Amino acid sequence: MREAPVRVCGVLAVFDDRERVLAAVRRAKADGLLRLTAFAPAYDCELVETASPPSMLGIGPFSLSAGAFGWMAALVATIWTTLQWPVLMVGGKPLIAMPPLLVVAFEVLILFAAAATAGMLALRGISARPLRGAVYDPRFSDGSFGLWIECPVSRVAAVAETMHELGAVECRTV
Amino acid sequence: MALSRPGDDPVSERTITAGRLQQISDDVLAALAWTRVGWLAYWAAVGLCFYIWAIAAAVWAYQIHEGFTITGLKHPVMWGFYITAFVFWIGIAHSGTLVSAILFLFRAHWRTPIARMAETMTIVAVMTAALFPVIHLGRAWRLYWLIPYPNQRGLWINFSSPLVWDAAAIATYFIVSLLFWFMDLVPDFALLRDRSHGWAHTIYRYLAFGWSGTAGQWRYFRSAYTLMAGLITALVVSVHSIVSWDFAMAIVPGWHSSIFAPYFVAGAILSGLSMLLTLVIPGRELLGIRAYVTARHLENIAKLIVAVSLIVTYAYVTELFFAWLGDDGYVRSAFANRGVGHYAPLFWLSFVCNSVVPLTFFSAAVRRSAWKLFVASILINLGMWSERLLIIVSSLSREFNAYSWGTYMPRWPEWTILLGSGAWFVFWFLLIIGHVPPVPIADMKEAVLEGHDA
Numbered sequence: 001m002r003e004a005p006v007r008v009c010g011v012l013a014v015f016d017d018r019e020r021v022l023a024a025v026r027r028a029k030a031d032g033l034l035r036l037t038a039f040a041p042a043y044d045c046e047l048v049e050t051a052s053p054p055s056m057l058g059i060g061p062f063s064l065s066a067g068a069f070g071w072m073a074a075l076v077a078t079i080w081t082t083l084q085w086p087v088l089m090v091g092g093k094p095l096i097a098m099p100p101l102l103v104v105a106f107e108v109l110i111l112f113a114a115a116a117t118a119g120m121l122a123l124r125g126i127s128a129r130p131l132r133g134a135v136y137d138p139r140f141s142d143g144s145f146g147l148w149i150e151c152p153v154s155r156v157a158a159v160a161e162t163m164h165e166l167g168a169v170e171c172r173t174v
Numbered sequence: 175m176a177l178s179r180p181g182d183d184p185v186s187e188r189t190i191t192a193g194r195l196q197q198i199s200d201d202v203l204a205a206l207a208w209t210r211v212g213w214l215a216y217w218a219a220v221g222l223c224f225y226i227w228a229i230a231a232a233v234w235a236y237q238i239h240e241g242f243t244i245t246g247l248k249h250p251v252m253w254g255f256y257i258t259a260f261v262f263w264i265g266i267a268h269s270g271t272l273v274s275a276i277l278f279l280f281r282a283h284w285r286t287p288i289a290r291m292a293e294t295m296t297i298v299a300v301m302t303a304a305l306f307p308v309i310h311l312g313r314a315w316r317l318y319w320l321i322p323y324p325n326q327r328g329l330w331i332n333f334s335s336p337l338v339w340d341a342a343a344i345a346t347y348f349i350v351s352l353l354f355w356f357m358d359l360v361p362d363f364a365l366l367r368d369r370s371h372g373w374a375h376t377i378y379r380y381l382a383f384g385w386s387g388t389a390g391q392w393r394y395f396r397s398a399y400t401l402m403a404g405l406i407t408a409l410v411v412s413v414h415s416i417v418s419w420d421f422a423m424a425i426v427p428g429w430h431s432s433i434f435a436p437y438f439v440a441g442a443i444l445s446g447l448s449m450l451l452t453l454v455i456p457g458r459e460l461l462g463i464r465a466y467v468t469a470r471h472l473e474n475i476a477k478l479i480v481a482v483s484l485i486v487t488y489a490y491v492t493e494l495f496f497a498w499l500g501d502d503g504y505v506r507s508a509f510a511n512r513g514v515g516h517y518a519p520l521f522w523l524s525f526v527c528n529s530v531v532p533l534t535f536f537s538a539a540v541r542r543s544a545w546k547l548f549v550a551s552i553l554i555n556l557g558m559w560s561e562r563l564l565i566i567v568s569s570l571s572r573e574f575n576a577y578s579w580g581t582y583m584p585r586w587p588e589w590t591i592l593l594g595s596g597a598w599f600v601f602w603f604l605l606i607i608g609h610v611p612p613v614p615i616a617d618m619k620e621a622v623l624e625g626h627d628a
Contacts, residue, residue: 002461016192020622039388041195042361045397052389059397063405081322081330087330100334102418110409111346114402118353121360121398122383124391138368140387141361143195143619173467 010035010150011159012135013168018044020167021145025051025165028149033159037135039146047145059120062112070112074105134174145170195619199365202613205461207402212460223601230594234309237587241341242312244587251570251582258312258563259595262445263303264344264417265438265558266599269446270296271351271410272478274358274402283626284474286617287466291457291607292450293355294441298602299449301349302595309591336419343416350409353389354402360385361395361616421565428508428569431496437489444482444528445558451551453603455544457612466613472547476535479554483532490529512568516581522590527557534593 021038025047029038038051078101081156082088086095135148148169151159160171208216235243247254273292277285285292308314320341322331364385367378386389418438421429431437451472458467497509512521529531531553536539541547567582 034339039387040389040392040623041365041387042616042623044620044623045575046390048393050389055390055393059394059401063401077322078333082333085328085330088334090334093334095335100336100339103339103412104333106412107339107342107346107409110405110412111349114350114353114405114409117398117401118357119407121357121394125392136386139192141365141368141385142199143192145192145198160444 006091009153010135010148010174011156011163012137012172012174013147013149013160014137014139014170014172015145015147015167016169018047018145021147022047022050024147024163024166025050027162028147028159031159031162033149033155037148039136039140039148041141041143041145046096052149059117062120063117066116067109067113071105071109071160073112074108075101076138078104091158092127137172184599194622198622199369199615200617201465202463202611202615202618203366205463206609210467212353212495214407216460216604220601220604220608223556223597223604226597227601230591230597233587233594235589237309238312238314244585246583246585246588248582249351249578250573250578250580251567253310253566253570254582255563255584255592256306256586257333258559258566259592260303260306260310261417261562261566261604262559263299263306263595263599264414265442265445265562266449267296267299267303267347267351267446268410268414268439268442269450270294270299271354271406272443272446273450275354275406275410279400279404279407283621284471286621287463287468287613288450288454288471288475289617290358290456290610290612290614293351293358294606294610295446295453296351296605297348297355298599298606299446300344300351301602304344304348304601305595305598323480325499339416340420343413347409347413349621350402354406357395357399357402357468358614358617359610361387362498362611366611378434413441414439421569426569426573427502427504428512428565430505431493433492433496434619437486438492440482440485440489441528441558441561444486444532447452447475447479447482448551450468451479451547452555455551457607460479461607461612463613466618469542469544472544473541473597476541476547479532480535483528485556490525508569508572512564515568516571517564517568520560522569524557524561524564527553528561531557 013021013024015024016039021040025036025038036051038047040047079096082096082101088095090097137144137146140146147163149159149163156173160173163171242248247256270292273285274289274296278289308317311317318337320331333339360381360383363378364382364387367375367382372380415435415438418434422431422434424430454467454475455472458464494509497505500506512518531550534546534550539546539594540550571581572579
């Protein structure tokens with residue numbers, strides 16, 4: 001679980017104030033610095049919308065697909081196993097009566113969709129791990145906000161100065 | 175504590191400082207830093223619960239050795255305390271989901287401080303409920319027969335049986351509830367990771383799954399959490415509906431009713447909410463989180479209890495009305511037996527505790543008094559237990575043929591195992607809530623950032 005070395009260049013700014021990090025994100029975007037990552041100790045709708053464009057790979061379609069797979073798999077499994085045991089006492093109902101099988105299929109649908117949702121979230125966390133080593137500060141999980149701006153070496157000093165002007169309490173160049 | 179600097183900065187009208195957010199972390203994590211007395215009291219309580227459920231486990235082993243002859247279970251009542259306990263504990267599990275998932279979807283922000291305790295209650299209650307089908311099985315080692323796998327017996331599971339639906343539903347409910355609970359803990363584990371050292375840091379580092387709180391992660395988190403809340407809401411309704419179908423699919427008078435699913439779901443939420451009060455009222459004192467779990471939260475739970483209690487009462491009346499209006503003499507006899515027969519004390523106890531006691535919550539004086547709420551919550555728990563026992567036992571004891579009527583009286587093994595299940599529930603609840611932040615820290619910070627009054 002050792003952190004991978006970061007081979008990028010940029011500025012990590014730490015803010016003690018939500019509004020200031022929002023202003024810094026907007027300023028960085030206006031200056032053409034689009035490779036940026038904002039950090040927050042909690043979900044903040046405005047910061048997320050400002051700093052993180054919606055991903056093409058959403059969780060919803062993935063969960064839906066997993067749920068649909070679970071539904072089909074459960075129906076196939078229940079019908080197939082029932083057909084393997086055709087002497088089952090069914091009390092006058094057809095051997096393959098759909099209502100009871102739909103109950104089982106619904107439960108498996110939910111199970112697969114939920115597992116896929118949680119799995120996708122876990123993957124997102126794991127995929128962010130290489131970035132976390134150098135471009136992270138433990139204060140981000142506590143109360144501080146952060147902004148990592150990737151930029152050419154020639155612009156690092158200017159970006160750090162701008163961040164200071166916008167109220168960053170600390171700027172770290174990487 | 176929001177600081178504003180009018181004039182010099184147009185964006186600073188609703189400034190949230192890091193100090194304000196750190197204060198939430200400090201306050202909640204202080205609950206995990208025990209004083210010497212607190213540490214002793216906590217482990218004494220955990221040890222006592224362990225002792226009680228260990229005795230119950232020994233009694234269960236004795237029951238396996240001797241068979242069900244040592245219990246009060248005999249024809250015609252083969253479903254007694256154990257199945258009652260199963261239905262009761264599954265019901266308890268439901269309110270955790272109501273509070274955390276359904277109220278989240280309805281944007282009821284007040285649920286935030288109690289969500290962690292409610293979700294923990296759900297998981298522990300399902301763990302407790304899952305014991306009882308195994309205990310009831312008698313030959314517990316044959317539990318694996320519920321798993322569909324190719325075997326030399328040439329048999330497969332009968333998927334037309336509601337008991338098999340139950341196994342699928344409970345297993346799904348436990349796994350999904352656990353995922354939902356854990357998902358909300360990940361940002362809090364990241365905080366613990368960043369504040370800890372040594373072996374604790376290593377553990378929290380793995381539990382945090384590399385969480386760094388980037389805007390992209392938060393976007394995914396919110397999307398996944400909302401989706402999970404929707405899934406679990408559908409699940410919670412289905413699970414207790416399926417539990418009710420264990421009964422409603424049978425032709426036993428008093429069970430074979432189409433209102434059983436909503437009736438059971440409402441009853442489950444009522445019992446779960448009252449158990450939540452039972453846990454939260456002493457819990458907020460012991461954990462020192464009164465500043466977060468306030469009288470307003472208790473009052474809101476009480477209001478929910480009133481609403482759900484009225485639904486349950488409506489179901490009681492509807493059942494009686496159907497029995498009276500219908501032309502089925504067996505059903506009419508079954509309900510008359512409940513009101514005035516051998517099990518009438520259970521009927522009246524459940525009616526008073528579930529339908530009358532919650533009405534006292536219309537009084538603000540009761541709603542705003544923690545000890546009155548605590549006493550009422552115990553009574554409602556008692557009432558819901560009685561209701562489950564009444565439904566199961568009274569109907570089985572007097573089915574169609576009068577020559578096979580009988581009565582059920584639990585003996586000491588059932589009482590001991592029931593007591594042990596309560597100890598098992600409290601044991602796991604204490605163990606878990608004493609080692610994770612009892613209030614969702616990231617959610618509380620979100621409430622501050624979004625300007626909600628959680």
